Amino acid sequence: DVKVTQSSRYLVKRTGEKVFLECVQDMDHENMFWYRQDPGLGLRLIYFSYDVKMKEKGDIPEGYSVSREKKERFSLILESASTNQTSMYLCASSEVWASGGAPGGETQYFGPGTRLLVL
Amino acid sequence: DQQVKQNSPSLSVQEGRISILNCDYTNSMFDYFLWYKKYPAEGPTFLISISSIKDKNEDGRFTVFLNKSAKHLSLHIVPSQPGDSAVYFCAASRGSGSARQLTFGSGTQLTVLP
Numbered sequence: 001d002v003k004v005t006q007s008s009r010y011l012v013k014r015t016g017e018k019v020f021l022e023c024v025q026d027m028d029h030e031n032m033f034w035y036r037q038d039p040g041l042g043l044r045l046i047y048f049s050y051d052v053k054m055k056e057k058g059d060i061p062e063g064y065s066v067s068r069e070k071k072e073r074f075s076l077i078l079e080s081a082s083t084n085q086t087s088m089y090l091c092a093s094s095e096v097w098a099s100g101g102a103p104g105g106e107t108q109y110f111g112p113g114t115r116l117l118v119l
Numbered sequence: 120d121q122q123v124k125q126n127s128p129s130l131s132v133q134e135g136r137i138s139i140l141n142c143d144y145t146n147s148m149f150d151y152f153l154w155y156k157k158y159p160a161e162g163p164t165f166l167i168s169i170s171s172i173k174d175k176n177e178d179g180r181f182t183v184f185l186n187k188s189a190k191h192l193s194l195h196i197v198p199s200q201p202g203d204s205a206v207y208f209c210a211a212s213r214g215s216g217s218a219r220q221l222t223f224g225s226g227t228q229l230t231v232l233p
Contacts, residue, residue: 033220042223042225042226043208043223045221045222048220092162094219108165108221110164112161113162
């Protein structure tokens with residue numbers, strides 16, 4: 001069974017603070033993803049990583065950065081938290097997909113989420 | 120511009136009846152579609168998927184139908200059970216760059232009434 005864990009279930013931070021959200025997966029997956037979930041907007045991709053030290057921007061990267069120093073760990077960093085970053089943050093992982101390969105291996109497995117409140 | 124749309128934010132169904140959740144997409148490059156289920160305070164869990172080369176995939180009580188010409192897919196749950204009450208997200212995938220990404224719809228809250 002794939003297990004994706006996130007360091008905190010709930011966080012309360014102040015505006016301007018630097019915030020670290022940690023995610024760990026135990027299935028040796030190459031790909032890891034960070035999303036935020038907001039009512040009426042579904043899940044929106046912030047950043048993803050397809051290998052150690054590699055990262056790519058998703059749809060809403062502004063105000064966020066990421067770090068992937070080890071294969072199993074993917075961190076999301078809010079450099080200076082703002083109230084509009086109050087949200088549910090979800091981490092996911094998936095197997096590697098070879099460019100041009102058949103689809104199907106991209107099923108993503110999610111962690112339980114971190115609910116972040118920025119005051 | 121939402122490329123994957125779930126136009127019904129909520130759906131209520133009686134236990135034992137069929138639940139039909141709908142999803143529309145606009146990008147013809149999507150070639151793989153997935154449904155996820157999410158309970159409160161938990162992450163989404165994968166439910167069922169379908170490749171664009173198929174028009175139907177079935178797994179127990181869950182069936183996904185794909186109509187490529189209409190860019191529409193639907194999830195059928197028969198019979199519906201109270202434990203099926205959750206938010207259901209439709210997602211679509213396309214190959215681009217270094218990893219296949221998923222684009223999610225906004226979700227439909229399904230409530231199955233006992």
